[in-house]
Amino acid sequence: MPQSRRVFDDFSRLVNDATEIAQGVRREAEGAVKAQVERFLAAMDIVSREEFEAVREMAIAARDENDQLKKRIEALEAKLGITSAS
Numbered sequence: 618m619p620q621s622r623r624v625f626d627d628f629s630r631l632v633n634d635a636t637e638i639a640q641g642v643r644r645e646a647e648g649a650v651k652a653q654v655e656r657f658l659a660a661m662d663i664v665s666r667e668e669f670e671a672v673r674e675m676a677i678a679a680r681d682e683n684d685q686l687k688k689r690i691e692a693l694e695a696k697l698g699i700t701s702a703s
Contacts, residue, residue: 664672694700
């Protein structure tokens with residue numbers, strides 16, 4: 618019995634080691650793929666989600682400000698009796 622138990626222990630250690638090696642290879646592959654994708658995206662000059670959202674918010678604010686200014690101009694023109702060309 619001790620001999621078969623030792624064989625099972627050895628086999629168990631072997632499977633454990635193989636699992637750890639496979640996980641290490643997987644982490645290395647994920648890291649390499651992630652680095653390649655990041656380099657590819659950087660080369661394509663693609664913006665991040667955060668940058669996109671920031672510019673989107675700026676555009677919304679600018680559009681709102683333009684709408685407010687347009688209303689003020691229309692009100693001033695109406696006050697002065699000027700008809701708008703638009």
